[in-house]
Amino acid sequence: MQIRNRIKELRQVKASELLPNPRNWRRHPAGQADALRGALAEIGYADALIAYETDEGLMLIDGHLRAETTPDMEVPVLVTDLDEGEANKLLMTLDPLAAMASADTDTFDALRQMTTVDSDALKEMLDAITGGNLKSLEAIQKPPENPYTQTVNIPIYTPTGPQPSIDELRDRQTADKLVDEIRQADLPVDIQQFLLDAAERHVAFNYERIANYYAHAPANIQALMERSALVIIDYEQAIENGFIRLVEDIDAAFYEDYPNA
Numbered sequence: 001m002q003i004r005n006r007i008k009e010l011r012q013v014k015a016s017e018l019l020p021n022p023r024n025w026r027r028h029p030a031g032q033a034d035a036l037r038g039a040l041a042e043i044g045y046a047d048a049l050i051a052y053e054t055d056e057g058l059m060l061i062d063g064h065l066r067a068e069t070t071p072d073m074e075v076p077v078l079v080t081d082l083d084e085g086e087a088n089k090l091l092m093t094l095d096p097l098a099a100m101a102s103a104d105t106d107t108f109d110a111l112r113q114m115t116t117v118d119s120d121a122l123k124e125m126l127d128a129i130t131g132g133n134l135k136s137l138e139a140i141q142k143p144p145e146n147p148y149t150q151t152v153n154i155p156i157y158t159p160t161g162p163q164p165s166i167d168e169l170r171d172r173q174t175a176d177k178l179v180d181e182i183r184q185a186d187l188p189v190d191i192q193q194f195l196l197d198a199a200e201r202h203v204a205f206n207y208e209r210i211a212n213y214y215a216h217a218p219a220n221i222q223a224l225m226e227r228s229a230l231v232i233i234d235y236e237q238a239i240e241n242g243f244i245r246l247v248e249d250i251d252a253a254f255y256e257d258y259p260n261a
Helices: 030-042 064-069 084-099 105-113 120-128 174-182 190-202 205-218 220-227 235-240 243-257
Strands: 006-015 050-053 060-061 074-080
Touching: 006 084, 030 064, 050 084, 060 064, 060 074, 060 084, 174 190, 205 220
Parallel strands: 050 074
Antiparallel strands: 006 074, 050 060
8 A cells, every 4th residue: 555645844833824624524613622722832833733724724724722822823724735526534533533643641641741731721621631531542533323302391282262364373573673674774785685684583573372263274385394394293304304403502592692581
């Protein structure tokens, strides 16, 4: 097997000029960011970021958090001759390959004992994995089979009474007032349309009346109401349509803006 060297050069590049990869699938929690800042403060850069060349500039493959942490600094970057497909493959495999290594916890503990660390975040990270708590990742941890929660509090309405009129199902007062303000403002067409679309979020739906309307509606209207998540008859279908996970995000955003609601 002939193995190619795909590194063209080691280049010093201002971190803010590196393009974040839109396909980067790794997410960095606050604890990791704090530990990285501690490591950079105590050691500095002793490893290079990895990137490939595009028409727009150098696109990162590895090192997104480091670039975000030191945006104004010139950082070492291994510039490769990879094409987009090869870069995607490397992006997808770098971290999982590293995570497959097993751990010799005795050696790690001995190394920890002989190493002085000043950063509180680094200490917290290292102390947490000292004493055999460093887990061996011989297999890549798989995401849960069902990433959707089944603990969403969905209100249940029992249809009663006659079918309400369509105008009784929602209150557009706030939305229409905002629409008028947007139309009266001197805005570029594209911005106006964007804000008009956003104004529809202020339409208030009365789900009890919607349930009554649904009970008396023809089958084709019922199907469209279900697809719009105005009513949930089939829980699994609601998951398929993305509503169950979406409702959690909406709830979180609402209570962040209105904590006393």
